[in-house]
Each structure stands twice: as structure tokens, then as C-alpha cells.
Amino acid sequence: MSRVVLVLNAGSSSLKFQVFEAEGERRRIYRGLFEGLGGNAHFIVRDSADVQLSKVDWPPGEGLGHEGALRHLTEWLSDHREGYRMVGVGHRVVHGGADFSRPVLITPEVIAALEKLVPLAPLHQPHNLEPIRIIASRRPDLPQVACFDTAFHHGQPEIATLFALPKAMHESGVRRYGFHGLSYAYVASAMPDYDPRLGSGRVVVAHLGNGASLCAISAGRSIASTMGFSAIDGLPMGTRCGALDPAVVFYMIREMGLSPEEAERTLYTQSGLLGVSGLSNDMRKLRAVEATNADARRAIDLFVYRIAREIGSLTAALGGLDALVFTAGIGENDATTRAAVLRASAFAGFELDEAANASGGPRITGAAGPSAWVIPTDEERTIAQDMTAMLDRMPLPSAS
Numbered sequence: 001m002s003r004v005v006l007v008l009n010a011g012s013s014s015l016k017f018q019v020f021e022a023e024g025e026r027r028r029i030y031r032g033l034f035e036g037l038g039g040n041a042h043f044i045v046r047d048s049a050d051v052q053l054s055k056v057d058w059p060p061g062e063g064l065g066h067e068g069a070l071r072h073l074t075e076w077l078s079d080h081r082e083g084y085r086m087v088g089v090g091h092r093v094v095h096g097g098a099d100f101s102r103p104v105l106i107t108p109e110v111i112a113a114l115e116k117l118v119p120l121a122p123l124h125q126p127h128n129l130e131p132i133r134i135i136a137s138r139r140p141d142l143p144q145v146a147c148f149d150t151a152f153h154h155g156q157p158e159i160a161t162l163f164a165l166p167k168a169m170h171e172s173g174v175r176r177y178g179f180h181g182l183s184y185a186y187v188a189s190a191m192p193d194y195d196p197r198l199g200s201g202r203v204v205v206a207h208l209g210n211g212a213s214l215c216a217i218s219a220g221r222s223i224a225s226t227m228g229f230s231a232i233d234g235l236p237m238g239t240r241c242g243a244l245d246p247a248v249v250f251y252m253i254r255e256m257g258l259s260p261e262e263a264e265r266t267l268y269t270q271s272g273l274l275g276v277s278g279l280s281n282d283m284r285k286l287r288a289v290e291a292t293n294a295d296a297r298r299a300i301d302l303f304v305y306r307i308a309r310e311i312g313s314l315t316a317a318l319g320g321l322d323a324l325v326f327t328a329g330i331g332e333n334d335a336t337t338r339a340a341v342l343r344a345s346a347f348a349g350f351e352l353d354e355a356a357n358a359s360g361g362p363r364i365t366g367a368a369g370p371s372a373w374v375i376p377t378d379e380e381r382t383i384a385q386d387m388t389a390m391l392d393r394m395p396l397p398s399a400s
């Protein structure tokens with residue numbers, strides 16, 4: 001009977017999951033997701049060959065929440081365990097604060113410590129913690145591990161973590177943390193397989209998905225990132241505004257009459273590609289209409305312009321640039337955005353290989369100048385690897 005682990009990535013209305021073997025190559029067995037939790041929920045699961053195994057739609061009135069989703073998932077898994085034994089659950093947790101610099105085994109004390117970090121990531125952390133609490137109460141025998149989006153950035157030079165605010169604020173936790181660390185950790189670990197020079201060089205990794213950020217990686221370690229105190233900083237994203245003059249927020253509240261909650265909602269959910277285009281947060285939809293729609297074009301142009309400016313900033317932090325790596329939904333799939341970013345970053349001297357870019361790389365530049373690459377990310381695999389390494393050091397549970 002082979003040991004498997006379940007990896008959960010819980011959002012406000014979604015729950016993504018994957019099941020991996022706990023040893024050897026950590027083979028992926030199942031992957032799937034619930035979307036529309038709290039509304040028009042649906043569930044889909046595929047096997048390792050991407051064949052759909054099950055699809056369920058719930059009527060809107062039934063209001064399947066995270067608890068109901070976990071119950072459905074547990075039942076589905078117990079019907080499909082075919083010689084597998086679940087030995088642990090790994091969770092993506094957005095914020096590990098200043099203290100959690102590596103994955104941690106969940107205990108009641110750890111849950112209490114992670115709850116204290118909710119004010120630092122109010123729109124993400126509560127959703128990440130909900131399945132942890134539910135599983136801890138239903139299956140206290142099953143080891144659970146939290147893996148943090150902030151952890152890869154621990155060890156950045158102190159200067160990269162500072163805001164120019166009063167010292168006492170920094171000491172109370174108002175500092176730059178950086179996010180998307182599970183994705184960057186995966187890409188950093190994969191880079192030497194593509195080219196050994198990526199492992200030892202000065203690399204900017206562009207995680208361009210619904211959330212988007214850049215990370216400066218020197219010899220495999222994060223030294224700076226565009227995301228700071230929260231996952232809203234840096235680049236414009238699907239619905240988040242990215243870096244913003246803080247006076248805009250005061251103006252929204254004092255002059256435009258928005259409550260702090262309305263201002264927060266505007267910056268997190270009504271801005272970015274969606275806000276500028278007035279159409280969609282989805283790059284594919286914007287690409288489909290950009291030829292005839294000036295607002296869609298402007299949103300994409302701003303996205304590319306900001307990425308190029310931030311590549312310049314991180315190149316300064318790295319003291320030069322050896323390579324740029326694209327990853328996540330837009331980075332992996334949108335050749336037009338990749339080409340535009342390389343053109344807008346002409347200062348760096350990229351030599352775009354159009355054919356290689358059109359076919360998805362992995363290397364999309366010629367021999368001259370810094371190289372650029374497409375490397376698919378796999379955050380869940382990072383979690384599976386980190387947690388199985390931790391479970392290997394523990395006695396086996398008597399779990400079924």
C-alpha cells in the first residue's frame with residue numbers, strides 16, 4: 001500500500017487539491033478543484049493523465065461551503081483510494097509573518113499563531129486556515145503541515161524588507177514580506193535543470209497569473225520582490241492595483257467618501273486588468289478583443305510597462321541580470337505578453353527568438369545578452385515535497 005499526501009490550496013470561493021505519492025518521485029495521482037463555493041459550486045477532478053474522473057454541479061441554493069467541499073472530497077477520496085494510505089495534509093498558507101521561515105507541523109499553538117497574522121492578509125489567511133481547523137477537529141490523528149508563501153523570502157537582506165517608516169513600525173511587523181514564495185521555490189529548484197547558470201546566476205522570475213509579482217533570485221535565493229507588506233503591492237494584477245501612491249487611499253476615503261472597507265475592496269477586487277479595461281481580469285478575454293478595444297489594449301500595455309519597470313528595479317537590486325524566467329498562467333501561455341515584456345526591457349539587451357517564444361520555449365532568447373525562459377510552476381509540488389520531507393522525520397500515523 002503506497003503512502004499519499006493531500007495538498008490543499010484554499011481561496012475565498014475555491015478549494016484546489018492534489019494528491020501525491022509520499023515517496024520516490026512524488027508522483028501526482030489526482031488533481032482537482034471546487035469553485036463557486038458559497039454560490040454556484042462545482043467540483044472537478046482529474047487523474048495523472050489529465051483524464052476527468054468526476055464532475056459535480058451543485059444548485060445555487062445549496063450553498064456548498066468549505067466544510068461541505070471537504071466532506072465531499074473526503075468521501076470521493078475514500079471511494080478512490082485503491083491501495084493508497086493518506087498520511088498527511090499540506091496547506092498553502094499565504095502569511096507566515098516574521099517567525100515562520102519554513103514549513104511547520106500544525107498544532108493548536110500554531111493555529112493560534114497563524115490566526116494572529118489574519119490582519120496582515122485579511123482576504124487570504126482566513127480561507128487558508130479554515131480547512132486546517134476543520135481537519136484538525138475531524139481528524140486530529142492526521143498530521144497537517146502549513147507551507148508559507150512568505151517563507152522563500154526570509155533571508156532577504158534587511159534593506160529589502162524595510163519601508164522608510166518609523167523604526168517602531170518595522171519592529172511591530174510593518175515591513176516587506178514578499179509572496180508567491182511556493183511558486184518561486186519551485187522555479188528556483190527547477191532552474192538548474194534548464195541551465196546550470198540559472199542556478200548560480202542573477203535571475204528575475206516573473207510569476208504572472210491572476211496574482212502577479214517578480215522576484216529577484218541570486219544563486220537560488222530571494223533577495224528582493226515586488227510584493228511587500230501585502231499581496232497587493234508591485235505589479236498590476238487581474239483585479240489588484242499593484243503599487244499605488246498611498247495618498248490615493250486617503251483621497252478615496254476623505255474626498256470620495258469611500259469607507260476603508262470600500263477602498264480596500266476597490267484596490268483588491270475592482271482594479272488591475274479588470275479596473276483599467278472595464279471588461280475582464282482574464283488575459284485571454286482581453287487578448288480576444290484588444291485589436292478593437294482601446295481599453296483592453298491600455299490595460300495590457302500598463303501591465304507590460306509596469307513589469308518592465310520593475311525588472312529594471314530588481315536588476316539594480318541584483319547588480320545585473322543574467323536571466324528572466326516567465327511562469328504561471330500568463331507567463332507560461334501568453335507568448336505575446338512575453339515578447340512585449342522583452343521588448344519593453346530593451347535596456348537589458350534581450351535577443352528574442354520569435355519561433356522559440358511562439359512554441360513556448362523553454363529558452364526564448366538567442367545566444368547574445370541575458371537569456372529568457374518559460375518554466376512552468378508547480379506550487380502544490382513544493383508543498384508535497386516540503387511536507388513529505390517533514391513527515392519522513394516523524395513516526396507513521398495509524399491513519400487509514
Ligand code: ADP
Pocket residue numbers: 208209210211238281282283284285287328329330333334
Ligand atoms: P491563479 O493566480 O488564479 O493561479 P493562473 O496562474 O492560472 O492564476 O493565471 C491565470 C491567468 O492566466 C488569467 O489571466 C488567464 O487569462 C491567463 N492565461 C491562461 N492561459 C492563457 C493563454 N493561453 N493566453 C493568455 N493568457 C492566459
